[in-house]
Amino acid sequence: MNGNDLRExxxxxxxATRTPPPMESAAAVASGRRAVRRRTWTGxxxxxxxxxxxxxxxxxxxxDRSGDPVQAGAPPQPTPPASTPGVTTTPSGAxxxxxxxxxxxxxxxxxxxxxSGERYEKGRxxxxxxxxxxxxxxxxxxxxxxxxxxxxxxxxxxxxxxxWGYLASTAVSDGKGTGRLLAEVHTPGNGLSTEPxxxxxxxxxxxxxxxxxxxxxxxxxxxxxxxxxxxxDQWAAYRHPDGIVVYVAQSRTxxxxxxxxxxxxxxxxxxxxxxxxxxxxxxxxx
Amino acid sequence: MSDRDGAFAEYFAARSGAMRGTAxxxxxxWHRAEDLVQAAFxxxxxxxxxxxxxxxxxxxxxxxxxxxxxxxxxxGWWRRERLQEPPVEAPAAEHSADDRVDLxxxxxxxxxxxxxxxxxxxxxxxxxxxxxxxxxxxxxxVKSQAARGLDALRSLISHPVTAE
Numbered sequence: 001m002n003g004n005d006l007r008e009x010x011x012x013x014x015x016a017t018r019t020p021p022p023m024e025s026a027a028a029v030a031s032g033r034r035a036v037r038r039r040t041w042t043g044x045x046x047x048x049x050x051x052x053x054x055x056x057x058x059x060x061x062x063x064d065r066s067g068d069p070v071q072a073g074a075p076p077q078p079t080p081p082a083s084t085p086g087v088t089t090t091p092s093g094a095x096x097x098x099x100x101x102x103x104x105x106x107x108x109x110x111x112x113x114x115x116s117g118e119r120y121e122k123g124r125x126x127x128x129x130x131x132x133x134x135x136x137x138x139x140x141x142x143x144x145x146x147x148x149x150x151x152x153x154x155x156x157x158x159x160x161x162x163x164w165g166y167l168a169s170t171a172v173s174d175g176k177g178t179g180r181l182l183a184e185v186h187t188p189g190n191g192l193s194t195e196p197x198x199x200x201x202x203x204x205x206x207x208x209x210x211x212x213x214x215x216x217x218x219x220x221x222x223x224x225x226x227x228x229x230x231x232x233d234q235w236a237a238y239r240h241p242d243g244i245v246v247y248v249a250q251s252r253t254x255x256x257x258x259x260x261x262x263x264x265x266x267x268x269x270x271x272x273x274x275x276x277x278x279x280x281x282x283x284x285x286x
Numbered sequence: 287m288s289d290r291d292g293a294f295a296e297y298f299a300a301r302s303g304a305m306r307g308t309a310x311x312x313x314x315x316w317h318r319a320e321d322l323v324q325a326a327f328x329x330x331x332x333x334x335x336x337x338x339x340x341x342x343x344x345x346x347x348x349x350x351x352x353x354x355x356x357x358x359x360x361x362g363w364w365r366r367e368r369l370q371e372p373p374v375e376a377p378a379a380e381h382s383a384d385d386r387v388d389l390x391x392x393x394x395x396x397x398x399x400x401x402x403x404x405x406x407x408x409x410x411x412x413x414x415x416x417x418x419x420x421x422x423x424x425x426x427x428v429k430s431q432a433a434r435g436l437d438a439l440r441s442l443i444s445h446p447v448t449a450e
Binding site for chain 1: 291294295296298299302303306307310311316320323324327328329330331332334389390397398399400404405407408409411415418419422423424425426427429430432433436437439440443
C-alpha cells in the first residue's frame with residue numbers, strides 16, 4: 001500500500017460507512033455559549049473579588065454574562081466550505097499513481113522517501129556533517145522524544161522535477177535545555193527562488209524577518225521567526241551558483257510538542273555562523 | 287440569535303460533517319469523533335472574533351481537533367473511560383465490509399502522530415507544508431512520519447490486529 005492506495009481506500013471506506021445523523025448546530029452554539037460564560041464568569045469573579053476587597057461593598061455587578069461579548073466591527077463571515085474530500089473529485093489511481101525512483105534494493109521506492117541506496121546515504125551524510133558542526137559545549141542527544149519524534153534524523157526524498165531534498169536534524173543540549181539544529185539541501189531543479197530573502201522565506205513557508213549576510217562573495221538570507229509560527233527560531237538560506245540550495249536552521253526547542261524537554265535559553269549559533277554554514281562545502285550535496 | 291451565533295451555526299452546519307469524518311478516521315469511533323468535533327467548535331466559538339477575521343476557520347478547527355486528539359491520546363483518557371466500547375464500528379454495507387473494518391482498525395493501531403499525518407495527507411489531501419503547520423512540526427517530519435505510518439499500515443493489514 002502506498003499513499004495513493006491509502007487515499008483510494010479511505011475514500012471507499014468513508015463512502016460505504018454509515019454515518020450518524022448530522023450534529024446539531026444549536027447544541028454547538030449552546031456549548032460555545034457555556035464556554036464563553038465560564039470564561040466571562042472567571043474574569044468577572046476575579047474582578048469582583050478585587051473590588052470587594054477594596055470597597056467591602058454589597059451586591060456586585062459582575063458584568064454582562066450573556067455570553068455575547070460586544071463585537072468590534074462587522075461580524076466575521078464563515079469561509080466558504082472547503083472542498084470536502086470526496087470520491088467524485090478524486091482522480092483514479094491509474095491516472096495519478098506516481099512512478100518512484102529505484103531504491104537501493106533495485107525495486108521502486110514505496111513513496112517519495114528513499115529507504116536505501118545512494119540518495120539515502122546522502123541524507124545520512126548530511127546528518128554526519130551536521131553533527132560535526134554542533135558548537136562546543138553542546139551534547140547531541142539520541143533517542144526519541146515523548147511526542148514520538150526522533151531526536152536525530154535524516155532523510156532523502158525525491159521532490160518536483162526530479163530534484164532531491166536531503167534533511168537532517170539533531171537535538172543539541174547545553175545541559176539545561178535542549179534545542180535543535182537542522183540542515184536541508186535541495187539539488188538543482190528545485191524551483192526555489194534565486195533572491196536570498198525570498199529563498200529564506202520559502203523555507204517551510206515560514207516567511208520571517210530577513211536580512212542579507214555576506215559570506216565572502218556569497219549573499220545569504222538570514223531570517224528569524226515572525227508571527228504565530230514559531231517552529232523554527234532562525235534559519236539561513238543560500239543558493240549555490242550550480243542551483244543547489246542549502247538551508248541551515250536552529251530552534252530553541254528540540255521537538256515541537258514534547259513538554260518534557262526544556263528549551264534552550266540561547267540559540268547555539270549566531271547569525272554569521274549560521275550563514276557561513278550554508279556556504280560550507282560540506283553541505284553542498286548533489 | 288446574535289450575529290456570532292448565526293454565522294457560527296452556519297459554519298458549523300457546513301463543516302462539522304467533514305470534520306467529523308476526519309475525526310472518525312483519526313479515532314475509529316463516531317462517539318469520540320463527535321466529542322472531538324464538539325471540543326474543536328466550542329473553542330472556535332470562544333475565539334470566533336479573533337479567528338473569523340482571518341478567514342482561517344477550517345485550519346483553526348482542524349488544528350484544534352488534531353491537537354485535542356493527540357493530547358487525549360497522551361493522557362489516555364479515552365482508553366480509561368471507554369474501555370468497554372468497541373474501538374471500531376461496523377460499516378453499513380456488507381460487501382467488502384471486512385476490508386473497510388480492517389483499514390479503520392489498522393489505522394487505529396498506527397501511532398497517533400503518524401495516523402494524524404496519514405489522515406491529513408491522504409484524506410484531507412493537505413500539502414506537506416500545511417500538515418507540518420497543523421502539527422507544528424517540520425515538513426521533513428511529516429514525510430518521515432507518513433513513510434513510517436504507511437509502513438506500519440502495510441504491516442498491520444498484512445498481519446491484521448485483533449480487536450481488544
